[in-house]
Amino acid sequence: MHEAGLEPWLAGLRKGLSGVSGKRRESVVAEIAGDLELRMRSSGVDADSFVAGLEDPRALGRALRAVHGLSWWRYVIAYLLALPLGLLSVPLDSVLQWWPSTLMLALLLALTLRSGARGGRIHGLLVGLTGALPRIIVLLLITGLLGELDQGYGIAEVPGGTIAFVVLTSLMIPLFGFFATGRLRQ
């Protein structure tokens, strides 16, 4: 807990740092809070007067986010990679047994964790959803398509275990992205 008078200013700083991973954000806030407390003590003025003389905390947070956060093209690349990885990670055992869907799933998970750790909770969640939603859609399409074909020719169907696996992992991946923030070292 920091000096009470500084808390509203520090809350503004945290807002400006949104998008930066939790661990890094708190480290930045701790550094600046420690320095401000020292400056406030040496200045001898009360907290309100001291805070009034400080710069806009959100602007400072945004300037620091430009240093620590991800650049816009890194965000875009994460989404562009998550979408095909999600599509390609659907198990196609019924159709293409050699397809390395587990590898694609592992890559999607790694990308999601990295995005969460580097770009913050929301970015991790959205990258996870970008990969997870198309998996479910593709699975539904394949299940429906194979169901149609099965009626006529009896060739194949998606096993119930595969459906459960895809649904479960698709639910878990965005959550991993959301909770990855600050878990991985930058």
Place this chain on the structure above:
Amino acid sequence: MARRKDPVSEMRRGVLELALLLHLDTGAACGADVMSDLDRNTDGRLQVSEGALYPALHRMEKKGLLSHEWIRDVQGRKPRKYYSLTDEGRTRLAELLAAWHDLRGAVDALEGGRGDA
């Protein structure tokens, strides 16, 4: 429309990295110390705001010019982040100082020439 930047602010921003490297070359310091020392040692001619200081320190650390250590200098208080120069930072300082002396020499020569004319 492109925003017009104040040339004096631009010059100050350009000098900030050199000023920080020069200051930290004398020993490790936290952000608060850097702010007060720069103000005091330059007789108020180089006042640095937190909005300029922390992004600059963090950018320089990211470039490998600075390293940091959390030090609790008073028992019972929270540790503070102390920055110090890395070897790469010292090399960068030498480069910037050489460039600074060149520029200053050039500006002095131009100013002297103007006086002679």
